[in-house]
Amino acid sequence: MGNCGEILRNIFCREKNTNIRISLPAVCFVWQIAMIVLFGVFIRYDEESDVRKWIEFKVSHNITSDIENDFYFRYPSFQDVHVMIFVGFGFLMTFLKRYSFGGVGFNFLIASFGVQWALLMQGWFHALDPDTGKISIGVESLINADFCVASSLIAYGALLGKVSPVQLMVVTLFGVTLFAVEEYIILSLLHCRDAGGSMVIHAFGGYYGLAISWVLYRPNLNQSKRLSGSTYHSDVFAMIGTLFLWMFWPSFNSAITDHGSGQHRAAINTYIALASSVLTTVAISSMSDKRGKLDMVHIQNATLAGGVAMGTAAEFMITPYGSLIVGFCCGIISTFGYLFVTPMMEKYLKLQDTCGIHNLHAVPGMLGGFIGAIVAAAATEEVYGREGLIETFDFEGDFASRTVLTQGGFQAAGTCVSIAFGVVGGVVVGLILRLPIWGDPSDDNCYDDEAYWEVPEEEESIPPVLEYNNHMTRKHPDISESNFSVEQS
Amino acid sequence: MGNCGEILRNIFCREKNTNIRISLPAVCFVWQIAMIVLFGVFIRYDEESDVRKWIEFKVSHNITSDIENDFYFRYPSFQDVHVMIFVGFGFLMTFLKRYSFGGVGFNFLIASFGVQWALLMQGWFHALDPDTGKISIGVESLINADFCVASSLIAYGALLGKVSPVQLMVVTLFGVTLFAVEEYIILSLLHCRDAGGSMVIHAFGGYYGLAISWVLYRPNLNQSKRLSGSTYHSDVFAMIGTLFLWMFWPSFNSAITDHGSGQHRAAINTYIALASSVLTTVAISSMSDKRGKLDMVHIQNATLAGGVAMGTAAEFMITPYGSLIVGFCCGIISTFGYLFVTPMMEKYLKLQDTCGIHNLHAVPGMLGGFIGAIVAAAATEEVYGREGLIETFDFEGDFASRTVLTQGGFQAAGTCVSIAFGVVGGVVVGLILRLPIWGDPSDDNCYDDEAYWEVPEEEESIPPVLEYNNHMTRKHPDISESNFSVEQS
Amino acid sequence: MGNCGEILRNIFCREKNTNIRISLPAVCFVWQIAMIVLFGVFIRYDEESDVRKWIEFKVSHNITSDIENDFYFRYPSFQDVHVMIFVGFGFLMTFLKRYSFGGVGFNFLIASFGVQWALLMQGWFHALDPDTGKISIGVESLINADFCVASSLIAYGALLGKVSPVQLMVVTLFGVTLFAVEEYIILSLLHCRDAGGSMVIHAFGGYYGLAISWVLYRPNLNQSKRLSGSTYHSDVFAMIGTLFLWMFWPSFNSAITDHGSGQHRAAINTYIALASSVLTTVAISSMSDKRGKLDMVHIQNATLAGGVAMGTAAEFMITPYGSLIVGFCCGIISTFGYLFVTPMMEKYLKLQDTCGIHNLHAVPGMLGGFIGAIVAAAATEEVYGREGLIETFDFEGDFASRTVLTQGGFQAAGTCVSIAFGVVGGVVVGLILRLPIWGDPSDDNCYDDEAYWEVPEEEESIPPVLEYNNHMTRKHPDISESNFSVEQS
Incomplete structure (x- = not known):
C-alpha cells in the first residue's frame, strides 16, 4: 500500500514535468529575436546620446558645456537603481535554503528581458515621435525601463519557488505591458x-503578484515545507539584497x-523615512517574540517599507519630520503584516506569498499613493512659491489651471487605477x-533549485554504500539527513 | 559536585538575562518619537533642496543651470559613503562564525538611529540659523551624518558579540553627542x-570603543571561545565589507x-595610499607565519589602514609619493598591531577588542591626525599658490592671519582633543x-546570535533520538558536534 | 609497493614547496619601495587635481564653475569600474569550493600592485611632459590604471588555483608592462x-592568460579534481561578482x-547588449542539458560576453539594435565555448583554463575588435555629421585626412596586434x-586555500579519536569526508 502511494505520487510528479529544455x-530565442x-x-538614440544630434542640440540650445547633458544629471542615480534591480531584488530572494540560484538567477533573466520590452512599451506610450514613428532613448529611458x-520582479516575490522560469517570462511580458x-x-x-x-511600481506590482499567486494556489504546498525556510548563510546573503535596496532607495525615488x-x-x-522604518521594524519584531528576539524576515523586508511609501511624496515638500512619520508608520504596518496578515492570507484567502510582497510593496505602495495625494492637496503657494508649484506638479499646458486639491484627487484616483490594473491583470495572467x-x-518540488539548475553535488566523498542509499532521493549538499537515517536504522 | 557547578552556573547565567522584549x-519607540x-x-530643507528657496537662490546667485546644485557635486560620493556605512562596516563584522546576524543587523539598527540623531546634533552645532532657530539640511548634511x-560603528567593532542591541543604542546616543x-x-x-x-571620526571612534571595552572587561570571556573564530564562508562575507570600504574610501575622504x-x-x-597598504599588509602577514601563509584577519582589516591615515591629509598637497609612504607605513603598523598589540592589550591591559579597532582606527587615525599636522605645517605658497592656501586651509574671516605653522600646531592639538574625548567619553559610557x-x-553566551535573533534551525531532519539529545544545548546549524558525540558515546 | 608510491609522491610534493614566507x-616590499x-x-597632480594649477586653469580657460572639473564627468564611472576590478573580478573567482580566499584575496593583492605600476607605465607612454619629465595624473589616469x-586579472582567471601569489605578482608586473x-x-x-x-584589455588579457596557462600545463591536475568544483554557497558568492560586473559594464565602456x-x-x-546576452546564454545553457537545467558556470560568465564585445564599438553609432545583435551572438558563442571549446582545449591543446577566459574575454574581445572595425568602416557623415565624425574618431592632427575605411582597417590591425602581444608575451612570461x-x-595541491592561507578549522568539536584520525590529511571544514570513512571502515 505504501508502495502504491509512492508509485502514484511518482506518476503525479511526472505529470508535473519540469523539463524546460524546449x-x-x-x-x-523567439522573444529576443523579436526584440x-x-x-x-x-x-533610436535621443538628442543627448546621438553624436550628431547632441552637437546640434548644444548649438540650438546655446549650451556651452557637455556637463549639461542629462547623462551627468542622472547616470549616478541610474547605476544605483540598476544595482537595486539586479543585486537588490536578486539577493533579497536568495533567503531560501535551496532556492538561491533561482532567486538571483531568474531575477537576472527576467529583468534582462523586461528592460528591453520596457524600452519598447514605454517608448510607444511616452516617447514615440509622431513624425518619424521612432522612439528616442536616453539615460532616463534606461531608468524607466x-x-x-x-514591478514584475515584485510579482516574482510572491511566486518565488513555485513557478518555472518560462512562467516568469510570461509574468514579465504581461507585467511590463500592463x-x-x-x-x-x-x-x-x-x-x-x-x-x-x-503607485505605478509598488502598488501595481504588489497586487499583480498577489493576484497571480492567488490564482495559482497550491493546496499541498506543505509537501515542500522542508525547503521553505532559510539557513544561516542564506539569510546573510539576503541581507546583501536588503542593504543595497535600502541604501540606494534615495536614488530610486x-x-x-x-x-x-x-x-x-x-x-x-x-x-x-528609511532610517525611521528600521527602528520601528526592530521594535515590533522584538515585541513579537517572547524573549524579544529579532526575526530576520522582518529586518530583511519591513525596513524597506519607508522607501516604498515615499515613492510618490518624496519629491514634494513633505518636510523632514513628515518623512520620519511616514517611515515610522510603515515600518510598524509592514512588520505587523509579516506577523499576522501573511499567515492569515494563506489560511483564509488561499494566497501564498513567499516573500511577503503584500507587506513590503502592495500595502506600503498603496499607502504611498494616498500619502502623495494628501501632501499634494496640502501644497501651498507659501511653501512652494508660485513657480515652484508649477515646477513640482507640472501645472503646464492642458493642466495649467489645475489646483492642488484637484491634483490630490487625481493622485488618489491614480492609486486606485494601479491597484485595479494589478488585480485584474494578475488574475488574467494567473489563469494563463x-x-x-x-x-x-x-507541490513537493517547490523551493528547490534541483528542478531547474544543475546543483553542485557535495556528496562525492561518501563511500559507495551510502551513495547507493541516496539514489532514490534528490541529492542535497547537506549530507546529514540521509546519512544519519542510515546509521540510525 | 559537578552538578552543583552546573546549577550555580545556570543561576549565574539567568542573572544575565538577554530578554530585551521590553x-x-x-x-x-521612544527615541524615534523624540526624533x-x-x-x-x-x-528644514536648505536653500538647495527647498523648491522655493532653490528657485530664489538661482536668481540671487545668477546660476543658470541646475547642475550647480550641490547635489550633483556630492551625491555620488554620498552614496559611496552610505555603502561604506551599511555594507562596509556591516559586512566587515560578519566574520564571526555565529554572529553574522548581529554584525550586520545591529550595525543597520544603530546606524539608522545614529544618522537621525547626528542630523540634529551636528545641525545644532554647525547649521543652526540664529534668526529662525532652524537647522537647514542638504546632501552635505547627510554625508556628515x-x-x-x-565613529559609533567603529566603537561597535571593539564590542562586537559582547553587548546587547540596547547597549549599542546607548553607545550610539552618547557617541553621536560626543x-x-x-x-x-x-x-x-x-x-x-x-x-x-x-581625527574626528577614526581616532575618536577608536579610543571611544576601546575605553568602553576596557570598562566592560569580561575575565571569563574564554567561555565563549568556541564561537570567537570565523568559518570559511563567514570570512568571505567579511571580504565584501572590506572591499566596499577599500574601494569607496576615496569617496569617503x-x-x-x-x-x-x-x-x-x-x-x-x-x-x-590604499593600494600601498595592501602590499605591506600582505608582506607582514606572510612573514609572520612559519610557512608564509596569509591571515584573513590582516587582509580584512589592515589593508584599510592607509585610508584611515589619509583622512586629514588627503585634501592637502601631500603628493602622490607622500600618499604611498603613508599607506606603506600604516599597512605595516596595523598588521603588527593585529599580531602583537591586540593580544598584549587583552593580556596586560584587560582590554578585549573583538575587531581590532585599535589597529585599524585608533592608531592609524591618530597617526593620520599628526600626518595632517605635518603636511599642513609644510605647506608653501609656492606649491599651493596664495589663493590655493586660503582655499585649502580656509584662512578667511577670523583666521585670515593664521600661518601654516600655526595651522599645523592646531591640527596636532585637534588630534589630542579627539583622543581625549574618546577615552574620557568611553569610560563614562562604559560605566553606564x-x-x-x-x-x-x-560570558559563555557571547558571540552568539542565539541570544538576540531567531536563528534558523537546520536540524529538522535529524531523527528524534538525536533531537532529544540536543535539547540541553543551544542549537547550532552545524549539526556535527552533538551528533558525533552521540555516536561516539 | 603502494607505500613506495606514497613516499615518492610525498617527496615530489616536498619538491613543490609552497612556503612563500621569504x-x-x-x-x-621591494616592489612597493620601488613604486x-x-x-x-x-x-605629479595634473592641472585639475593640483590646487594651484586648477585655479590657474580656470582663469586661463575661462571656466566659471568647478563642476567643469573632469572629476565630475568621470568619478561616478571610475567608482563603478573600481567595483568591477575588486568586487567584480574578485568575487567571480570565489566559485571554487576551497579557493575563495585565493580568488578574492590574490585578486586584491595584484590589482593593488598593478594600479600603481600602471600609473607609471601608462604615464611614461601617454602623459609624460617632455619639458619637466613628470607624469601628470588625474581621475582619468586612475580609470586607465x-x-x-x-588585463592581468583576466589572465589570473586562466591560472586560478594553480599558481602562487608570487607568480601572480610576476604575471601582473609583465602584464601591465606589455x-x-x-x-x-x-x-x-x-x-x-x-x-x-x-582589444587592448580583453583580447590581450585573454590570450596572455591562455598562453601562460598553456606553458604551465599540468598533466596530473586531476589529482586536485576533488577541489575543482563549486559548492552551493560558493556559486552564490560568484554571482555577486557576476552581477557587479554586469551592472557596471556600461560604466566600464x-x-x-x-x-x-x-x-x-x-x-x-x-x-x-548585456541584456541580450543573458537571454541567449540561458537559452543555450538550457538546451545543452537533457532536462533543460541551467548551469551556473554559464550564467556566471557568458552573460557578460556582450559587454566585452561592445568594448570598442560602444562609443560608435552602432545603433541600439546593432548592440542587441552583438549581445545575442556573443551570448551564444560564449556559452558554446564553455560547453565544447574549454574541454577540447584541455584535451587536445593541453591548455587548462580554470575560469574559461577563452570564452569570456579572449574570443568576445577579439570579436569586439573586429566589430569595432566594421562599425568604424561603415560610419557615414550622414549619421555622425562632419563634426561628429571628427569627434568620434579623433580625426585631428596627423590623422585629419584619415577616412573611416582606413580607420576600420587600422582597428582590425590593432586587434591582431593585441592578440600577438598576448600570445607572445604570455609564452615568455609562462617560461619565466x-x-x-x-x-x-x-598537482594534488591545486585549488586549495590551505597552501597559502590560514584556513579556519571547524573540526574543533570532534572528539579526540576522530581528530587523531584526521591528522594525516589536510583539514577541511567539511568534516563529513574523513569522519564517514572512519565510521564505515
Missing part, C-alpha cells in the same frame, strides 16, 4: 506625479525627479499560467 | 581641517572637501553600560 | 579607438569616452614562471 530556449526586429524598426521591470498602460493612464492622462513609483532641488529633496526625504505547458514544479 | 522596543518631535521643531555615525561636541571644538574653534575624519581640485585630489591620494538593566549576554 | 614579503621612489621622481590591471606597450602601439601609433578595451553624447551612448549600447623558485603548488 520551452525555455524557445521563449528566449532585435522591433528595436531595428523603432528605437529598470523601474518598469521592478505597467506601460497603467503608467500612461496615471502619469499622462490623469497627470499624476509618481517619481518613485509608489530621486532618479527621474526634476533637476536641481527636486532630485535633492527626494533623496533627503527617502533617506530619512495554469495551462499545463509551462513546466512548473509539483 | 527594553529594545521601548528604546526604539520626530525634534525634527518637527528644528529641521553618515560620518558621525561611523562626536558633535568634539567636532565643533576641532573644526570650528581650533579651525582644523579634517575632511576624511582621521573626498566627499565633503572643496569643490573642484579638492575633491579630485583627495580621491587620488586616498586611492594611492555596566548597569544591570541592558540585557547583555553572559 | 619570496612574497620580499616581492611586496615610492618612482612616484617620487615622476608622478584600473583598466590596465584588468599592456602599456601594446596600448601605446594600438591607440597612439595605429590611432585606434578602443574606449572599453575589447563609457568611463573614458568623450564627454557628452559619447559617454551617454556608450552606456546605452552596453546596457542593451616555470623556474622552480616561485612556490607554486603541486
Whole structure:
C-alpha cells in the first residue's frame, strides 16, 4: 500500500514535468529575436546620446558645456537603481535554503528581458515621435525601463519557488505591458506625479503578484515545507539584497525627479523615512517574540517599507519630520503584516506569498499613493512659491489651471487605477499560467533549485554504500539527513 | 559536585538575562518619537533642496543651470559613503562564525538611529540659523551624518558579540553627542581641517570603543571561545565589507572637501595610499607565519589602514609619493598591531577588542591626525599658490592671519582633543553600560546570535533520538558536534 | 609497493614547496619601495587635481564653475569600474569550493600592485611632459590604471588555483608592462579607438592568460579534481561578482569616452547588449542539458560576453539594435565555448583554463575588435555629421585626412596586434614562471586555500579519536569526508 502511494505520487510528479529544455530556449530565442526586429524598426538614440544630434542640440540650445547633458544629471542615480534591480531584488530572494540560484538567477533573466520590452512599451506610450514613428532613448529611458521591470520582479516575490522560469517570462511580458498602460493612464492622462513609483511600481506590482499567486494556489504546498525556510548563510546573503535596496532607495525615488532641488529633496526625504522604518521594524519584531528576539524576515523586508511609501511624496515638500512619520508608520504596518496578515492570507484567502510582497510593496505602495495625494492637496503657494508649484506638479499646458486639491484627487484616483490594473491583470495572467505547458514544479518540488539548475553535488566523498542509499532521493549538499537515517536504522 | 557547578552556573547565567522584549522596543519607540518631535521643531530643507528657496537662490546667485546644485557635486560620493556605512562596516563584522546576524543587523539598527540623531546634533552645532532657530539640511548634511555615525560603528567593532542591541543604542546616543561636541571644538574653534575624519571620526571612534571595552572587561570571556573564530564562508562575507570600504574610501575622504581640485585630489591620494597598504599588509602577514601563509584577519582589516591615515591629509598637497609612504607605513603598523598589540592589550591591559579597532582606527587615525599636522605645517605658497592656501586651509574671516605653522600646531592639538574625548567619553559610557538593566549576554553566551535573533534551525531532519539529545544545548546549524558525540558515546 | 608510491609522491610534493614566507614579503616590499621612489621622481597632480594649477586653469580657460572639473564627468564611472576590478573580478573567482580566499584575496593583492605600476607605465607612454619629465595624473589616469590591471586579472582567471601569489605578482608586473606597450602601439601609433578595451584589455588579457596557462600545463591536475568544483554557497558568492560586473559594464565602456553624447551612448549600447546576452546564454545553457537545467558556470560568465564585445564599438553609432545583435551572438558563442571549446582545449591543446577566459574575454574581445572595425568602416557623415565624425574618431592632427575605411582597417590591425602581444608575451612570461623558485603548488595541491592561507578549522568539536584520525590529511571544514570513512571502515 505504501508502495502504491509512492508509485502514484511518482506518476503525479511526472505529470508535473519540469523539463524546460524546449520551452525555455524557445521563449528566449523567439522573444529576443523579436526584440532585435522591433528595436531595428523603432528605437533610436535621443538628442543627448546621438553624436550628431547632441552637437546640434548644444548649438540650438546655446549650451556651452557637455556637463549639461542629462547623462551627468542622472547616470549616478541610474547605476544605483540598476544595482537595486539586479543585486537588490536578486539577493533579497536568495533567503531560501535551496532556492538561491533561482532567486538571483531568474531575477537576472527576467529583468534582462523586461528592460528591453520596457524600452519598447514605454517608448510607444511616452516617447514615440509622431513624425518619424521612432522612439528616442536616453539615460532616463534606461531608468524607466529598470523601474518598469521592478514591478514584475515584485510579482516574482510572491511566486518565488513555485513557478518555472518560462512562467516568469510570461509574468514579465504581461507585467511590463500592463505597467506601460497603467503608467500612461496615471502619469499622462490623469497627470499624476509618481517619481518613485509608489503607485505605478509598488502598488501595481504588489497586487499583480498577489493576484497571480492567488490564482495559482497550491493546496499541498506543505509537501515542500522542508525547503521553505532559510539557513544561516542564506539569510546573510539576503541581507546583501536588503542593504543595497535600502541604501540606494534615495536614488530610486530621486532618479527621474526634476533637476536641481527636486532630485535633492527626494533623496533627503527617502533617506530619512528609511532610517525611521528600521527602528520601528526592530521594535515590533522584538515585541513579537517572547524573549524579544529579532526575526530576520522582518529586518530583511519591513525596513524597506519607508522607501516604498515615499515613492510618490518624496519629491514634494513633505518636510523632514513628515518623512520620519511616514517611515515610522510603515515600518510598524509592514512588520505587523509579516506577523499576522501573511499567515492569515494563506489560511483564509488561499494566497501564498513567499516573500511577503503584500507587506513590503502592495500595502506600503498603496499607502504611498494616498500619502502623495494628501501632501499634494496640502501644497501651498507659501511653501512652494508660485513657480515652484508649477515646477513640482507640472501645472503646464492642458493642466495649467489645475489646483492642488484637484491634483490630490487625481493622485488618489491614480492609486486606485494601479491597484485595479494589478488585480485584474494578475488574475488574467494567473489563469494563463495554469495551462499545463509551462513546466512548473509539483507541490513537493517547490523551493528547490534541483528542478531547474544543475546543483553542485557535495556528496562525492561518501563511500559507495551510502551513495547507493541516496539514489532514490534528490541529492542535497547537506549530507546529514540521509546519512544519519542510515546509521540510525 | 559537578552538578552543583552546573546549577550555580545556570543561576549565574539567568542573572544575565538577554530578554530585551521590553527594553529594545521601548528604546526604539521612544527615541524615534523624540526624533520626530525634534525634527518637527528644528529641521528644514536648505536653500538647495527647498523648491522655493532653490528657485530664489538661482536668481540671487545668477546660476543658470541646475547642475550647480550641490547635489550633483556630492551625491555620488554620498552614496559611496552610505555603502561604506551599511555594507562596509556591516559586512566587515560578519566574520564571526555565529554572529553574522548581529554584525550586520545591529550595525543597520544603530546606524539608522545614529544618522537621525547626528542630523540634529551636528545641525545644532554647525547649521543652526540664529534668526529662525532652524537647522537647514542638504546632501552635505547627510554625508556628515553618515560620518558621525561611523565613529559609533567603529566603537561597535571593539564590542562586537559582547553587548546587547540596547547597549549599542546607548553607545550610539552618547557617541553621536560626543562626536558633535568634539567636532565643533576641532573644526570650528581650533579651525582644523579634517575632511576624511582621521581625527574626528577614526581616532575618536577608536579610543571611544576601546575605553568602553576596557570598562566592560569580561575575565571569563574564554567561555565563549568556541564561537570567537570565523568559518570559511563567514570570512568571505567579511571580504565584501572590506572591499566596499577599500574601494569607496576615496569617496569617503573626498566627499565633503572643496569643490573642484579638492575633491579630485583627495580621491587620488586616498586611492594611492590604499593600494600601498595592501602590499605591506600582505608582506607582514606572510612573514609572520612559519610557512608564509596569509591571515584573513590582516587582509580584512589592515589593508584599510592607509585610508584611515589619509583622512586629514588627503585634501592637502601631500603628493602622490607622500600618499604611498603613508599607506606603506600604516599597512605595516596595523598588521603588527593585529599580531602583537591586540593580544598584549587583552593580556596586560584587560582590554578585549573583538575587531581590532585599535589597529585599524585608533592608531592609524591618530597617526593620520599628526600626518595632517605635518603636511599642513609644510605647506608653501609656492606649491599651493596664495589663493590655493586660503582655499585649502580656509584662512578667511577670523583666521585670515593664521600661518601654516600655526595651522599645523592646531591640527596636532585637534588630534589630542579627539583622543581625549574618546577615552574620557568611553569610560563614562562604559560605566553606564555596566548597569544591570541592558540585557547583555553572559560570558559563555557571547558571540552568539542565539541570544538576540531567531536563528534558523537546520536540524529538522535529524531523527528524534538525536533531537532529544540536543535539547540541553543551544542549537547550532552545524549539526556535527552533538551528533558525533552521540555516536561516539 | 603502494607505500613506495606514497613516499615518492610525498617527496615530489616536498619538491613543490609552497612556503612563500621569504619570496612574497620580499616581492611586496621591494616592489612597493620601488613604486615610492618612482612616484617620487615622476608622478605629479595634473592641472585639475593640483590646487594651484586648477585655479590657474580656470582663469586661463575661462571656466566659471568647478563642476567643469573632469572629476565630475568621470568619478561616478571610475567608482563603478573600481567595483568591477575588486568586487567584480574578485568575487567571480570565489566559485571554487576551497579557493575563495585565493580568488578574492590574490585578486586584491595584484590589482593593488598593478594600479600603481600602471600609473607609471601608462604615464611614461601617454602623459609624460617632455619639458619637466613628470607624469601628470588625474581621475582619468586612475580609470586607465584600473583598466590596465584588468588585463592581468583576466589572465589570473586562466591560472586560478594553480599558481602562487608570487607568480601572480610576476604575471601582473609583465602584464601591465606589455599592456602599456601594446596600448601605446594600438591607440597612439595605429590611432585606434578602443574606449572599453575589447582589444587592448580583453583580447590581450585573454590570450596572455591562455598562453601562460598553456606553458604551465599540468598533466596530473586531476589529482586536485576533488577541489575543482563549486559548492552551493560558493556559486552564490560568484554571482555577486557576476552581477557587479554586469551592472557596471556600461560604466566600464563609457568611463573614458568623450564627454557628452559619447559617454551617454556608450552606456546605452552596453546596457542593451548585456541584456541580450543573458537571454541567449540561458537559452543555450538550457538546451545543452537533457532536462533543460541551467548551469551556473554559464550564467556566471557568458552573460557578460556582450559587454566585452561592445568594448570598442560602444562609443560608435552602432545603433541600439546593432548592440542587441552583438549581445545575442556573443551570448551564444560564449556559452558554446564553455560547453565544447574549454574541454577540447584541455584535451587536445593541453591548455587548462580554470575560469574559461577563452570564452569570456579572449574570443568576445577579439570579436569586439573586429566589430569595432566594421562599425568604424561603415560610419557615414550622414549619421555622425562632419563634426561628429571628427569627434568620434579623433580625426585631428596627423590623422585629419584619415577616412573611416582606413580607420576600420587600422582597428582590425590593432586587434591582431593585441592578440600577438598576448600570445607572445604570455609564452615568455609562462617560461619565466616555470623556474622552480616561485612556490607554486603541486598537482594534488591545486585549488586549495590551505597552501597559502590560514584556513579556519571547524573540526574543533570532534572528539579526540576522530581528530587523531584526521591528522594525516589536510583539514577541511567539511568534516563529513574523513569522519564517514572512519565510521564505515
